[in-house]
Amino acid sequence: MANILIAGGGIGGLAAALGIAGRGHRVTVLERRDSFTELGAGIQLGPNAFHALDLLGVGSPVRARAVYIDELRFMDGTTGERVASMPLTGDYRTRFGNPYAVVQRSDLYEPLLESCRAHPLIELRGNSQVVSYERGAQGSAEVTAVLATGERLTGAALIGADGIRSAVRRQMVGDGDPRVSGHTIYRSVIPMDQVAEELRWNTVTLWAGPKWHFVHYPIGGGAYLNLAATRDDDAQEVVVGRPAEREHVLNEFPELGETARRLLELGRDWKSWVLCDRDPVDVWTDGRVALLGDAAHPMLQYAAQGACQALEDAVVIAQLLDDRSEDDIVQRLEKYSATRRERTAEIQLVAREMGRRLYHPAGPDAVERNAMLSGLSTEDMHDKVAWLHGERLA
Template sequence: MSHIVVVGGGIGGLAVTLGLARRGHRVTVLERREEFSELGAGIQLAPNAFHALDRLGVGHAVRARAVFIDELRLFDGTTGERITSMPLTESYRDRYGNPYAVVHRTDLYLPLLEACRPLPNVELLTGSHVVGYEQDPAGATVLLAGDLRLTADAVLGADGLRSAVRARLIGDGAPQVSGHTIYRSVIPMERVPAELRSNSVSLWAGPKWHFVHYPISGGRLLNLAATRDDGATEAVTGVPAGRALVRAQFPELSPAARRLLDLGDDWRRWVLCDRAPVDDWVDGRVALLGDAAHPMLQYAAQGACQALEDAVLLADLLGDADRRDSGGPLAPVGIERALKAYNVRRRPRTAKAQWVARELGRQVYHPVGAAAARRNAALSALSSEQLYEMVDWLHGARDYARVTGTTDRIPA
């Protein structure tokens, strides 16, 4: 079997490691930090994520930690008027074959890590600072700080928004700063008044801002995320923000939403970044996945979901390449064809998700004045069926997870 190096031990990196290892490949994971851990708070998982998690064998473990959401709710953040809601109970779950859930990021990350740790063909290395790669007909070599090198049959860059592998493969510079600042806090649910609790993801949309909240950690915590389109020009990651500062950013917030925002404490601040889609994130035996390949704004709640889809398809395609070259390690042509097929199949879908995430921020979450009034009128007129039709392509997808049909197979 082949030896594959995965650069980055986040959600995407561990997911692809698990998929490849269960196919019999030997996988080395290089994590820059000194421990395997996941930063952040709440994360939303649509049915397409659970289809991928089931394929990886950890769907049950994530479900055991998840909160299954009954409704996505959109409010006018200044008036408090409910604009629309999408039911996520029986009809939704029947339609897509899985629930919509929210978790703390660690409740997604730890099942992947715990599934990888005992596998004899997985090596998890911390303190591994990757600075680039090179390749030749004999293999792909990861270059690490301190003049260290590690050669394998393939290299997968899952090293996030500021990927060192991407810098070498695409060389498109720093991520694009969105100009949007997000403030995040997690509070105990016991502090939330009963009348303000709901088993929903609630979004309050205002002029150049929005506020989202939902339960996580089995309902024990409430995740708060408030975003301001403030024209920020410098990327910021997880910097502490004072409570008074956060409250001052959203003076127009309606009373019910204001009561929840005021409960927030220990706020942290990020400036959101993404990148425009690119046509090719594969170079020979080297490929990108997740945020290293197609980073997107949070507004479609699909970043982690798309990384999981990447992981499943990569494991499938490299497994097919292995079957084509049975009797020894993956031949270069097998790896390269598999990775090219991955790029061809994933690029249109992930590019659409990237653009949709940007447009949601512009057209739904942050419009001002007459544009906001048009949004309210248009969305309030939609039925549940029409709302489902809008997300069918995203929430209902399963074809990323299996090679089916002659047009999807690795080119001969």
């Protein structure tokens, strides 16, 4: 039985802890904040996420909190035209073996947290920010996590699940600050009873316009509507959760058509973020240290796969640490990296392209995009997402 250290108590860190402890190892999760909480609004979960959650043993409680979406709907945000819709019931669920759903971030996080708290092999430690690590001497079976307090904790492996600004990645990869995308996203969550009956769609709806797009979908068991409006404004400053005046948000989307405008005007208490990601890298391991989730492959939201890929990471790394032995941990972590790098790198790059080619084109490029999407059959659309949504880990 090895003692595995995990830096970061977010979705990826808790999922990894649950998976690894399920293989018989002791796990210590080191979280920088005082308490284990997860901020944020809505998350989209594809069938691949539910498959991973089932393997981690928390599929049922997440399903109980989820809203099962009927379709992904792509709209022209200026004309109001419905360009394309991808059904997510019937043939979709049969083909991919699980539903497509949306949840509040806490509806995914809390079942993971509750399961970790109940597991006898998992210790959750707050106020324990990992700032660096120390490899043991050559041939050593240990690695040391150095905390901001100066405390040192030793284990058989360290998993860096400490997010897009990961201290573990900074030491391992040394690739500086995250890449600023130049896109600002404004988010608001409103009670569903404030939404007109005819606009309470059980869909993830995206309105695309010139250098902007607007997404909305129900969360909280249908009690709330999640609003997220993104502007390609060449922003260069990193912004995280800054309050935004309602009038400012409305003024950022003057071309928005009538129906989408009605929904945007419902938003209150807006907050803004400037979206960031990183370039894919080949180095995810350093001896007994490995990266996971946003520390390994931070991606823009446009493919709706960030949380899904962290869950896949957690399943794979747990499967490779598949017994209580401490032997060959370095090789097992290297195999994890080799197994996951290509898929996540492709998703990182596809997410960037989706923002440029699908969501934000203008003029003739938008006309061409609409023609391409409207020409796809339901089967065509399911084929296009099969590589993302159809991943089923053994």
